[in-house]
Amino acid sequence: MVSIDKYHGMRWVSSSSEVLEFDGVISPELYLKFAKRDFREDDGLRSLANAVSNAKRSLHLQSELLSDALGIKLIMPRGQISFPKRIGFLRDCGVVGGAILNKLNSIRNTVEHDYIVPDAVVVQDFIDVVELFVAASERLVRSFPSMADVQYECCLDDAPVVGTVIFPPGEGKIYLYSHQTNKVIREELRTMDVDEWQKKHSIKISPQNHEYYGWVKWLIGAHI
Incomplete structure (x- = not known):
């Protein structure tokens, strides 16, 4: 699994967030x-x-x-x-x-x-x-970090290139996406939603993996 510790000087250059909604009328x-x-x-x-x-x-x-x-x-x-x-x-x-x-x-x-x-x-x-x-x-709660386009100074040799970190609330998955240049893969965009396409071609990390918590801590800390 991919650890955030393999990337040095990581920061985000743009991001999007979501408001967490709760069931019921009393907050x-x-x-x-x-x-x-x-x-x-x-x-x-x-x-x-x-x-x-x-x-x-x-x-x-x-x-x-x-x-x-x-x-x-x-x-x-x-x-x-x-x-x-x-x-x-x-x-x-x-x-x-x-x-x-x-x-x-x-x-x-x-x-x-x-x-x-x-x-x-x-x-x-x-x-x-x-x-x-x-x-x-x-x-x-008011600004959940659901996506971040990232840059970093350098990474370890065995670390994959990461351009976007996707974190949809409630899914329990971190998606590490890098820009796709393969023409066959990009052709899928004709029939797929771009968000689902990015997630399909991302490295996926879930809470069963200890690396998940490092990415979550970074997302929360960098965003807040």
């Missing part, structure tokens, strides 16, 4: 607003319980939206994917820093039990950490 940001409003109401256990529930909804929806777009279903295609697996996948993809994710995991364990309401200090901390997570990842 992670809106759930977070609900949580803050619940907490401010200061109506004892009812307010705290509602605040925790809405903060969890915000956290789970944001992590689901991002991990699905980044391709988690390609490696976990069956059944419901647990929150810890989603967070682990997001860490591997470099979506947010380890410090935020570690704090998130730690405090989430405190508020996880469905029938125990934490005290106000813990609830406030939980809302704050969820807000950090949503804010740190929101740029990726």
Whole structure:
């Protein structure tokens, strides 16, 4: 498989992005607003319980939206994917820093039990950490790096030429495309969509390959 480490001084010269869409009418940001409003109401256990529930909804929806777009279903295609697996996948993809994710995991364990309401200090901390997570990842939701035309200073001898990196949200594949000069291959463009044609003639990397995560981290870091 092709590692991004084989290319030195890689940068993109043009790019396109997509907005990640979620099912439903309530966004992670809106759930977070609900949580803050619940907490401010200061109506004892009812307010705290509602605040925790809405903060969890915000956290789970944001992590689901991002991990699905980044391709988690390609490696976990069956059944419901647990929150810890989603967070682990997001860490591997470099979506947010380890410090935020570690704090998130730690405090989430405190508020996880469905029938125990934490005290106000813990609830406030939980809302704050969820807000950090949503804010740190929101740029990726609003501008997902689905394609980049790239240049680089040099590459290792065994590295293929790469001109475009294609990353359709939800597919779980990185496509490394280089300009095709073969007349027979280019003739296919008469009957094929150009995007599908480029993907057909690209090197494909999926989350089963550890190289995938290096490309994803570069795309996210270079774009954001």
